[in-house]
Amino acid sequence: MVSPDPFQNAFLKSLDPADFAAIRGHLKAVELREGASLIELGRTVVWAHLPLTAVVSLVVELEAGERIEVALVGPDSILGTFGVLGEPVALVHAVVLVPGAALLIEAARLRALAQQSAAFRDNLMRHSQALFVQAQQSVGCNASHTVEARLARWLLRVRDLSGRDRFKLTQELMAEMIGVRRNSVSFVAHALQQANIIRFSRGHIEIINVAELNRATCECYRAVKLQYKRLGLSTGEEPGA
Known part of the structure; x- marks a missing residue:
């Protein structure tokens, strides 16, 4: 079995050699399954996750059962900073959106190194700030922008x-993540498909024109990228890539 490359994760790649050496032997390779719950609200954060190819959605749940996403964590960052820097109690739910590889490490080891x-x-701290940037931008976006702009930003x-153009995503899930009704997402997705920007097929979605999807999004997509740049962090692919 080929060992995963830890430097697929931007957080690990950015560490000083001495800091990386201190934790390298404690990293455990795992495969994250779609829909798996990694962190539950109010529970003690025991593990930190460092995605290599997986993408994790941070969501808040309302009393009526609805969920809405506040941030995404992928190979660009680390999941669990709030349990390392502060009280080790989860403030949100973390659910695997895109399955894939990740590395695990005990939060206590990171706390000791910190x-x-x-x-x-x-x-x-910079990665924790980046999550806050995402969360506050999501609040403004969901309150002010059209469903089309919000869906384009999220995709x-x-x-x-x-790093993919094709995902396993249902319209129900996308509606839930951006906080709208399914029929609103269905209407917008149909319009984007008619414009040859995306393609839907049996619970899968494919982005076929990245440049046009970027034009459909709102300022929030670029605002988050700008804030990440100010923090010296990567946000992944460029929109025209």
């Missing part, structure tokens, strides 16, 4: 993190 290494602690973000 206490010893200022550079490591600063790196964790581009999933593409950036997964």
Whole structure:
């Protein structure tokens, strides 16, 4: 079995050699299954996840049972910073959106290293800030922008993190993630398909014109990229790639 390349994950790739050496032997390779719950609200954060090819959705759940996404974590970052830097209690649910490979490490080991290494602690802080950037931009986007713009933003973000143009995504799931009704997503998706921007087929969606999808999105997609750049972080693929 071929060992995964830890430097597929941007957080690990950005570490100082000494910090990476301190945790390398404690990283465990796993495959994350679609729909798997990695972190549950209110539970103790025991593990931190470092996606290599997987993409994880951070969601909040309402009393009526609805879920809405606040951020995505993929090979660009680390899942579990809030359990390392602060109280080790989950503030959101984390669910696997795109299945794939990841590395696991005990949150306690990261917490210990953060206490010893200022550079490591600063790196964790920047990635934690990046999640906050996503969350606050999502709030503004969901409150102010059209369903088409929100769906385009979300699809581009999933593409950036997964490095793929084709995903297994239902209209129900997409509607849930951006906080709208399924029929609204169905209407917009049909229009985008008629314009030859995306293609739907039996629970799968394929982006066939990235440039046009980028034109359909709102300012929020570019705003998040700009904030990531200011933090010195990667957001994955460029929209025209």
